[in-house]
Amino acid sequence: MATIPREVVDEALAAGKARREEILDVAYLRFRDDWHHIPRGTVIVEGRIVWGYPRIGRILRLETGLAEQFGGPFQAEEKIDGYNVRIVHAAGRALAFTRGGFLCPFTTDRLSDLMDTSFLEAEPERVVCAEVAGPENPYLVGHPPFIAEDVRLFVFDLMPLDRPGFEPPDRRAALVEAARLPAAPVLGRYTPADLEALRALLRRLDAEGREGVVLKALAPPWRRAKYVTAASAVADVRVSVSALRQLPPEYFTNRILRLVLFLDEEGMAADPELERRLGAAFIEGLREAIAQFRAQRHVTHRFRCRFRRRAHAEALLALQQRLAGHGQVRLLRLEREGEWEVLEFEKVDPEMTGLLGHVLRGGVVYD
Amino acid sequence: MATIPREVVDEALAAGKARREEILDVAYLRFRDDWHHIPRGTVIVEGRIVWGYPRIGRILRLETGLAEQFGGPFQAEEKIDGYNVRIVHAAGRALAFTRGGFLCPFTTDRLSDLMDTSFLEAEPERVVCAEVAGPENPYLVGHPPFIAEDVRLFVFDLMPLDRPGFEPPDRRAALVEAARLPAAPVLGRYTPADLEALRALLRRLDAEGREGVVLKALAPPWRRAKYVTAASAVADVRVSVSALRQLPPEYFTNRILRLVLFLDEEGMAADPELERRLGAAFIEGLREAIAQFRAQRHVTHRFRCRFRRRAHAEALLALQQRLAGHGQVRLLRLEREGEWEVLEFEKVDPEMTGLLGHVLRGGVVYD
Numbered sequence: 001m002a003t004i005p006r007e008v009v010d011e012a013l014a015a016g017k018a019r020r021e022e023i024l025d026v027a028y029l030r031f032r033d034d035w036h037h038i039p040r041g042t043v044i045v046e047g048r049i050v051w052g053y054p055r056i057g058r059i060l061r062l063e064t065g066l067a068e069q070f071g072g073p074f075q076a077e078e079k080i081d082g083y084n085v086r087i088v089h090a091a092g093r094a095l096a097f098t099r100g101g102f103l104c105p106f107t108t109d110r111l112s113d114l115m116d117t118s119f120l121e122a123e124p125e126r127v128v129c130a131e132v133a134g135p136e137n138p139y140l141v142g143h144p145p146f147i148a149e150d151v152r153l154f155v156f157d158l159m160p161l162d163r164p165g166f167e168p169p170d171r172r173a174a175l176v177e178a179a180r181l182p183a184a185p186v187l188g189r190y191t192p193a194d195l196e197a198l199r200a201l202l203r204r205l206d207a208e209g210r211e212g213v214v215l216k217a218l219a220p221p222w223r224r225a226k227y228v229t230a231a232s233a234v235a236d237v238r239v240s241v242s243a244l245r246q247l248p249p250e251y252f253t254n255r256i257l258r259l260v261l262f263l264d265e266e267g268m269a270a271d272p273e274l275e276r277r278l279g280a281a282f283i284e285g286l287r288e289a290i291a292q293f294r295a296q297r298h299v300t301h302r303f304r305c306r307f308r309r310r311a312h313a314e315a316l317l318a319l320q321q322r323l324a325g326h327g328q329v330r331l332l333r334l335e336r337e338g339e340w341e342v343l344e345f346e347k348v349d350p351e352m353t354g355l356l357g358h359v360l361r362g363g364v365v366y367d
Numbered sequence: 368m369a370t371i372p373r374e375v376v377d378e379a380l381a382a383g384k385a386r387r388e389e390i391l392d393v394a395y396l397r398f399r400d401d402w403h404h405i406p407r408g409t410v411i412v413e414g415r416i417v418w419g420y421p422r423i424g425r426i427l428r429l430e431t432g433l434a435e436q437f438g439g440p441f442q443a444e445e446k447i448d449g450y451n452v453r454i455v456h457a458a459g460r461a462l463a464f465t466r467g468g469f470l471c472p473f474t475t476d477r478l479s480d481l482m483d484t485s486f487l488e489a490e491p492e493r494v495v496c497a498e499v500a501g502p503e504n505p506y507l508v509g510h511p512p513f514i515a516e517d518v519r520l521f522v523f524d525l526m527p528l529d530r531p532g533f534e535p536p537d538r539r540a541a542l543v544e545a546a547r548l549p550a551a552p553v554l555g556r557y558t559p560a561d562l563e564a565l566r567a568l569l570r571r572l573d574a575e576g577r578e579g580v581v582l583k584a585l586a587p588p589w590r591r592a593k594y595v596t597a598a599s600a601v602a603d604v605r606v607s608v609s610a611l612r613q614l615p616p617e618y619f620t621n622r623i624l625r626l627v628l629f630l631d632e633e634g635m636a637a638d639p640e641l642e643r644r645l646g647a648a649f650i651e652g653l654r655e656a657i658a659q660f661r662a663q664r665h666v667t668h669r670f671r672c673r674f675r676r677r678a679h680a681e682a683l684l685a686l687q688q689r690l691a692g693h694g695q696v697r698l699l700r701l702e703r704e705g706e707w708e709v710l711e712f713e714k715v716d717p718e719m720t721g722l723l724g725h726v727l728r729g730g731v732v733y734d
Contacts, residue, residue, distance in 0.1 A: 057731030068729030225731055241623070249616030254734050256608070260653040261726065270651070276639050278646030284637070286627040359628065362435030364424030364592055367621050 003162060004038060004049060012038070023103040024315055026091045030101035039164075041101040045090045050127055051164040053084055053099060053157075056214060059225045060261045062199060066192035069215075069225045075169055076201060076213040078185040079226055080154050081144050081235075082133025087111065088161065089120035096132075098139075102319060106138045106305055109312035114153035119179040129157035129166075131184065136305045138316055138343075142239040145209040150306060154184040156214070169216050187213065203266055206231045230274065233259035234281050241285035242292075242299060245351030289352055293360065299352040302332075306340040313343040320345065370529065371405060371416060379405070390470040391682055393458045397468035406531075408468040412457045417494055418531040420451055420466060420524075423581060426592045427628045429566060433559035436582070436592045442536055443568060443580040445552040446593055447521050448511050448602075449500025454478065455528065456487035463499075465506075469686060473505045473672055476679035481520035486546040496524035496533075498551065503672045505683055505710075509606035512576040517673060521551040523581070536583050554580065570633055573598045597641065600626035601648050608652030609659075609666060612718030656719055660727065666719040669699075673707040680710040687712065 009029065012018035017035040021028055028045035031038050031052065039052030059065030066074075085096040085107050094117040096107035111117050120126065134151030135143045155176050158167040167175065169186075176183045187205075190198050205212060212228030233255040240247060259278070263271075289299045307313040313334055321329045324347050332344040359365065376396065379385035384402040388395055395412035398405055398419065406419030426432030433441075452463040452474050461484040463474035478484050487493065501518030502510045522543050525534040534542065536553075543550045554572075557565050572579060579595030600622040607614060626645070630638075656666045674680040680701055688696045691714050699711040726732065 055733055057733055059729060059731055060726040061729055064727060064729030065731070066729070069731065241620075244620045244624075249620065250734070252619060253608075253611045253616065256649045257611075257653060257722075260650055260657065263650070264654065264657055270647070272643050272647075275646030275650055276643040278649060279642030279644065280637070280639075280646075282623045282645060283627055283630070283642055286624060287631070290627065290631055355624075359427040360431065362426060362428055362431030362433070364426055364432070364436065366422055366424055367617070 004044070008036060008038070009044070021101075021103065023319065024095075024105055024108065024312070026095060026103055028103065032101070041097075041099050043086075043097050043101045045088070045095070048088070048090065049162045050086050050088050050097060051159060051162075052101070053086060053129060053159075054164070056224050056226050058258075059227050060258060062202070062227060062265055063195060065225065065227070066190075066195065066198070066215075069223055070192055070217050071219075073189060073191050073218045074215045074223075075189045075218060076187045076198065076215055077156060078154075078187055078205075078210065079212045079214050079228065080131040080133050080156075080184055081140075081142055081211045081232065082131040082151075082154075083137065083139045085130055085132055085153075086159070087115075087117075087120065087128040087130065088126075089117075089124045094120050102323075105312045105315035105319060106307065107132055109307045109309055109316075110151070113308075114151070115155070115181050116179060119181060122179075123175075125161050127159040127161060128155055128181070129159060130155045138303050138305045138320065138345075141243075141301055142235055144211065153182055155181045156184040166222065168222060169218060184214075189218070199266055202227070202229060202262075205229050206262070206266075209235065211235075228258060228262075230259045230262040230268075233262070234274070234277050237278065238281035238285055241282050242289035242352060243301065243349055244286075245355060246349060289349075290356060290360075293353065293356045297353075297357075299349045299356060300330075300346040301349060302344070302346045304342065304344045306337075306342050308339075308341070310334070310336075310341045313341050317343065317345055320347065324348075325350075371411070375403060375405070376411070388468075388470065390686065391462075391472055391475065391679070393462060393470055395470065399468070408464075408466050410453075410464050410468045410470075412455070412462070415455075415457065416529045417453050417455050417464060418526060418529075419468070420453060420496060420526075421531070423591050423593050425625075426594050427625060429569070429594060429632055430562060432592065432594070433557075433562065433565070433582075436590055437559055437584050438586075440556060440558050440585045441582045441590075442556045442585060443554045443565065443582055444523060445521075445554055445572075445577065446579045446581050446595065447498040447500045447523075447551055448507075448509055448578045448599065449498040449518075449521075450504065450506045452497055452499055452520075453526070454482075454484075454487065454495040454497065455493075456484075456491045461487050469690075472679045472682035472686060473674065474499055476674045476676055476683075477518070480675075481518070482522070482548050483546060486548060489546075490542075492528050494526040494528060495522055495548070496526060497522045505670050505672050505687065505712075508610075508668055509602055511578065520549055522548045523551040533589065535589060536585055551581075556585070566633055569594070569596060569629075572596050573629070573633075576602065578602075595625060595629075597626045597629040597635075600629070601641070601644050604645065605648035605652055608649050609656035609719060610668065610716055611653075612722060613716060656716075657723060657727075660720065660723045664720075664724075666716045666723060667697075667713040668716060669711070669713045671709065671711045673704075673709050675706075675708070677701070677703075677708045680708050684710065684712055687714065691715075692717075 012035045017033045018031045031042040041052035043050040084099040087096045094111045096104045131154045134147040136150045158172050206229035209231045211232040214226045217223045328348045379402045384400045385398045398409040408419035410417040451466040454463045461478050463471045498521045501514040503517045573596035576598045578599040581593045584590045695715045
């Protein structure tokens with residue numbers, strides 16, 4: 001597993017499952033889909049493999065899920081509502097790759113603000129796995145309530161280069177602490193018997209509007225599972241409903257199921273205020289999309305982020321334009337503001353724009 | 368179009384698009400899908416064709432939709448929240464076929480209670496199109512608020528045998544009235560300029576929890592369109608959310624879009640009580656499914672209806688068992704109560720049962 005045979009790479013390229021990329025003058029190879037044992041998002045750069053970050057299963061019931069998934073002790077780490085990056089030292093600098101394996105011009109530009117990158121110079125065989133979150137990010141409309149501006153980075157795993165797998169939580173914490181890297185908060189250690197304590201933790205996170213937890217076993221085989229709050233379900237609906245035509249159709253029903261199972265888990269009675277917030281999340285989000293369509297004939301999602309270098313902002317915009325397809329990403333502003341190059345852009349939502357255009361003109365639908 | 372050529376029928380049978388049926392000792396042929404120009408639900412019985420009931424497009428905006436869809440006057444008929452039947456005289460009696468072309472043992476049994484079937488003896492070339500609605504029906508969980516028990520029937524169209532097409536509204540009304548058939552209420556006549564009057568009508572229907580209207584032009588080419596209230600969207604969510612895994616995934620987002628466009632059409636401001644009702648519709652419906660799973664290890668939908676003849680109740684149960692698949696429909700009770708044979712049965716929802724079983728046992732999901 002220390003390397004991927006040349007012929008596997010060639011076959012993946014031929015099948016369109018892998019693709020050669022060049023972003024910020026770094027040439028690399030990206031796996032666009034799972035291919036044999038290689039996960040989507042895996043990157044090969046300068047002959048080294050940055051393994052794709054594996055999916056973590058979700059439990060919807062603590063009462064049974066803890067015992068089912070964890071034989072013994074585990075820790076609860078805060079799940080941060082952001083985007084996942086893997087950071088490596090390559091091509092003479094620290095580079096950040098997204099979950100899908102794109103070299104991210106924004107995160108790469110801002111890495112020196114977000115963490116001490118000399119860690120990777122000292123430990124060049126490592127991959128730092130982190131969540132980047134905050135209102136000024138180029139990918140997500142939502143953000144955690146406790147980040148008021150810009151973005152922050154939270155390290156939650158260390159992987160080796162060339163191989164899948166993680167440092168165990170204690171070893172990782174020691175390394176992250178010694179290097180003074182910003183870490184995803186560890187909220188406590190539990191066993192499956194500590195059900196009530198974990199429920200109390202989740203009630204607190206829910207009341208604070210936080211997303212939830214990733215639970216990580218403290219012994220082999222190092223199992224993991226995530227669990228989220230009712231508040232995160234409502235927040236997801238609120239920020240996503242105007243993009244409903246771009247999302248997998250189960251997006252909303254999955255979140256409502258999580259919400260109701262959370263209430264059930266916590267023994268929470270009917271709560272008119274929560275009901276109102278869920279209903280309002282749907283209604284307000286769509287009302288905004290309609291108002292926007294009226295004002296500008298398009299439904300768009302707007303982003304703003306700050307860069308150190310103008311060329312990185314331009315590369316991020318070019319990447320967004322490529323990902324969204326022809327003409328769907330529009331530059332609104334790229335200007336120097338003090339120490340920052342401030343980029344603002346909007347992405348057109350072609351599905352919602354088309355649908356609202358059709359029905360507001362009086363067209364019929366068959367559904 | 369007066370007949371369907373023999374070879375078209377044979378091809379449809381060979382392709383699996385049509386199927387021979389025998390229900391209540393009536394042998395007939397049913398089109399399971401659209402086939403060339405023949406719509407799904409079309410029935411051939413005793414050599415006569417009962418054309419499938421065509422889909423009616425939905426407008427989501429009165430302001431533009433009226434002018435777009437109707438050049439001149441149209442009438443608004445109440446849209447009843449029930450199931451669609453086509454009733455014909457064949458095999459020596461009045462028979463009711465569902466939208467999908469099944470001979471309905473329940474509706475057929477109850478026809479003489481629901482309408483004067485001698486109309487079809489006098490006019491054997493006609494097809495009566497009607498909605499059957501009420502709490503005691505074998506197909507739908509929801510029902511109109513103004514029907515407190517059993518079911519009622521509302522005639523909304525007359526078709527000819529053998530051909531598609533409808534009697535124009537005035538001619539149909541005269542025939543229905545002369546025969547004293549129960550009709551879907553006609554709520555008024557309008558032109559596209561009568562926007563405010565139609566909006567006022569819809570506000571009233573919404574406040575009364577009614578479903579909406581079907582608009583029918585009063586001149587050729589006799590165009591039609593439907594338009595529904597915000598209340599109908601909330602009611603649909605409430606009764607359907609526990610079956611969310613059986614529904615097309617766009618079911619819920621379509622209804623939320625209708626609701627928000629209704630509020631927008633009517634210039635209705637943010638309404639905390641409506642928001643609460645929408646949120647509660649999602650939450651309460653799923654809570655009930657969870658409670659039911661806990662109590663009986665299955666999520667089921669329960670039905671009760673009354674028959675005149677026991678054999679018809681048994682045929683309805685057999686049809687439901689066939690449609691739902693092996694073992695998913697369970698007889699709870701079939702007993703004489705005065706003049707009625709009362710049937711109670713439940714349908715298992717295998718998708719929701721499977722999902723809740725998995726997650727409540729502590730299983731993980733990847734979504």
